[in-house]
Amino acid sequence: MSTYSDALVKYQPRIIKTEADYRRAMTRFSELQREYEVKPSHDLGALMDLCAMLIERYEFETSPMPEASPAQLLGHLLESRELSRSEFARELEISRGQVTNILNGTREISRTMAIKLGESFSLRPSLFLGVD
Numbered sequence: 001m002s003t004y005s006d007a008l009v010k011y012q013p014r015i016i017k018t019e020a021d022y023r024r025a026m027t028r029f030s031e032l033q034r035e036y037e038v039k040p041s042h043d044l045g046a047l048m049d050l051c052a053m054l055i056e057r058y059e060f061e062t063s064p065m066p067e068a069s070p071a072q073l074l075g076h077l078l079e080s081r082e083l084s085r086s087e088f089a090r091e092l093e094i095s096r097g098q099v100t101n102i103l104n105g106t107r108e109i110s111r112t113m114a115i116k117l118g119e120s121f122s123l124r125p126s127l128f129l130g131v132d
Contacts, residue, residue, distance in 0.1 A: 003043055004043040011032055011047060013025070015054065016055065022055070022058055025058070026055065029052070032051060033048065070114075070130050073127060075103050091120065092116050094113075094116075098113075109128045109129060111125070114127075114129050
């Protein structure tokens with residue numbers, strides 16, 4: 001694939017309106033990822049970003065995130081990454097006790113910790129402060 005316009009013609013990203021559109025978009029995104037792994041390029045990366053935004057928009061509109069406390073959110077993220085409290089504590093360079101206390105709700109998440117968590121999970125720090 002030589003240019004962004006070539007990639008657009010091949011993958012034809014569109015607004016996702018139905019579950020069938022969503023399945024097609026996910027299939028195309030997987031194909032695009034495989035192509036990118038074989039031959040990375042700025043153009044393919046830009047198209048992946050566009051497709052990911054379209055997919056995320058549809059998922060957000062059709063599957064709104066339930067209300068969760070910052071501690072519940074952190075617990076879910078650790079579980080989805082299959083990380084133990086100890087592993088995560090080492091990753092963030094904090095004590096296991098701090099992680100446990102946050103998850104148990106006996107310790108609030110500080111702004112500094114929210115920034116670390118946001119960076120670790122590629123999310124807005126404000127999600128961990130309960131202000132979103």
